[in-house]
Amino acid sequence: MSVSVIKELDIRFAPYGRHVAYSYGWALFLGFIVFLATQSIQYIDTDLWYHLHGGRHLFEQGNFYNPISDSYLVTESRSGPIYFWGFQALVYLIWSYAGEFGLVVLKAAGLSLAGFFAVRVVLQNRLLSDATFLQLIVITAVIGILASRGFNLRPHIASYIMIGVFTYILGNREKLYPLLPILTVLWVNLHGVEYIVGALICGAFFLQRLINWLETDRPADGFMPLLWIASCAPAMLINPVGYQLIAAPFMHSPDLHRFIAELKPFELKLIVDLQEGLPVNALLLSLLGLAAYSALVCLGQYRKHLAALILAVGGLILLMRAQRFLWEWMLLTLPLISAGLGYQKNIKHGALSTAVLTLTLFGLALTYVPVIQQGLRHYPFDANSLPLGTTEFIQVNGITGRYAIEPSFAGYVEFMLSPDVKVHMDMQFPPFNSEDIHEISWALRSDAGLRSYVERYEPDMLGPQKDMDSFPSSTAKELGYAPVFFDRQVILYLHRESFPEVASEYELTVVNPFAPKTFRVDKIDQAILELNRMQQVIDSPEVKQTLIDLFLAQGDLIQARILRNELLLEDPHHPSTLLLSARVDHMSGNCENALESYEKAISLTQGDATPIRRFAAECYFVVKDISAAYEQFSQSLNPYADPNPSKLQYYQFALSAIGVGDEVYAHRLLTMLEDLDTDGEFTDRISDVRSAIAVE
Structure with a gap:
């Protein structure tokens, strides 16, 4: 833009210039x-x-x-x-x-x-x-x-x-x-x-x-x-x-x-x-x-x-x-x-x-x-990051004693369960120090750390984070702790000797609380029984979500839809709720409704949304929005690094590629599909697609 043009614009803008600072400042502060x-x-x-x-x-x-009054640490006066x-x-x-x-x-x-x-x-x-x-x-x-x-x-x-x-x-x-x-x-x-x-x-x-x-x-x-x-x-x-x-x-x-x-x-x-x-x-x-x-x-x-x-x-x-x-x-x-x-x-x-x-x-x-927009979804407070279910389980069952839980959750536990429940520490420094946090962190992340910790403090409960892959669960069971409940953040382990009746009644033997959506097909009925038992004590959205997964695996769309509808009332904005809602509609043949939930789940998911995009791509293909299907497949399906290849998705991806004019890539996808299709399920369809491309 030339100097003369800028000067001309300044001349024309001059009558309004004196209002700029005032208007801008107020707009900025009101927005703040x-x-x-x-x-x-x-x-x-x-x-x-x-x-x-x-x-x-x-x-x-x-x-x-x-x-210190809410901690079971043996310390000098702090x-x-x-x-x-x-x-x-x-x-x-x-x-x-x-x-x-x-x-x-x-x-x-x-x-x-x-x-x-x-x-x-x-x-x-x-x-x-x-x-x-x-x-x-x-x-x-x-x-x-x-x-x-x-x-x-x-x-x-x-x-x-x-x-x-x-x-x-x-x-x-x-x-x-x-x-x-x-x-x-x-x-x-x-x-x-x-x-x-x-x-x-x-x-x-x-x-x-x-x-x-x-x-x-x-x-x-x-x-x-x-x-x-x-x-x-x-x-x-x-x-x-x-x-x-x-x-x-x-x-x-x-x-x-x-x-x-x-x-x-x-x-x-x-x-x-x-x-x-x-x-x-x-x-x-x-x-x-x-x-x-x-x-x-x-x-x-x-x-x-x-x-x-x-x-x-x-x-x-x-x-x-x-x-x-x-x-x-x-x-x-x-x-x-x-x-x-x-x-x-x-x-x-x-x-x-x-x-x-x-x-x-x-x-x-x-x-x-x-x-x-995110703040208004959970207004005036967002409780999704709290160990709500496990804390309520402790309250309902009258459990007291020593609770070895992550310090980042201990402030909430103190507020809700004190003085009946003592924690290792919260995040106040002082009176706590780096040696204290190392002790509890090591205990919840290593075999030797947990053994040493249990020997020293004899906690009645353990509360590892749900996404903690390094928690020595087998060691915890060996030391007498049984997993009895989980929520979005924490898994609750009770010592069998401290709480024999509660541990016996609610111990999770089939459901893996660290990965509740992974299960053996022959154990689904038993897993549903365990989850229903949990649900009868605490009406927990996390348990409902897991039950929906199991019902979908069984093909029980009626029970899945009932729980889905309850979740939409209780926790409508959580990505997991939206994904499960979409899956219920998807498997019921209602891809139009499913796509709306898939897109919302993708927009709200902060981590890897790849699995959701692949499901969305399937639905876009079904409703014949080929360009959208191709876009979602392209963002989520990398055939050169795919740990869970789906033959149906490769087939739909190839047809979507043809639909947008990318026939070269479609040929490569069909070749990859042939490698996956060891039982010949898609042999005829692959042949028909190639013939159709050749004719064109």
């Missing part, structure tokens, strides 16, 4: 609020469960919760973390009165506040309508990165708010300095472990003000701001543990980064994939670039921007320590970016800059609209 308000509470987040448990303990017992007691009390209070919807509102309000103050830091004293192009880009990156934190409700949100509030007040609102010690008390009791970030902010602005005060003959009116900032230090000690809070950030066990993903060292990725919108990595790179530019601009007048430079360096040090500090780094770097962009003139928004902003907004929408 909508996104946050539609994100369901993810109950796989074990942190939320132990926070709810801690809050309940505080209100019911009147003292602070120590996770104190639990109480630097987020205020957050625990807040979330439990809201959950008690407003349920999960209240938690959604709390999360949305918290991140919206963090975003609001971050925007104020970027704009400094400018109005939104006066924002420059680069300021709007920075605001977009801030909102996009904060949105990526919108899936979990954590005490970190309180710190994000406070970082923005402190940097905004200290940099722009001297009259509000008397609020700083009050805000400090609030901060350290909501998320006290990040007092060190507050100390960095206050220290940076105190140092800059002190230097300015000393260099300007120490005016009397310059002393009080210094005093208000300094008062945040003693205010920090107003918390349940006083000065002991100082040690909190340094008490974590080493090696946490080896099993907690967000604590892994930060790695900068320079490759950006824009196919699915505007990813966090692209936003991060834009902020890094603007931060580097701003640092170069501000270094020339470093005394004027000393606080901003110190905060940026401190934020960078945090980011290098762990990925989890991405959000702290962003918020701490904003004062520097804001100072650097402050040297920009108030550039009017032209047609080109407006087009770029529009594309940016579209990119964010492309990234987050699918997430909004």
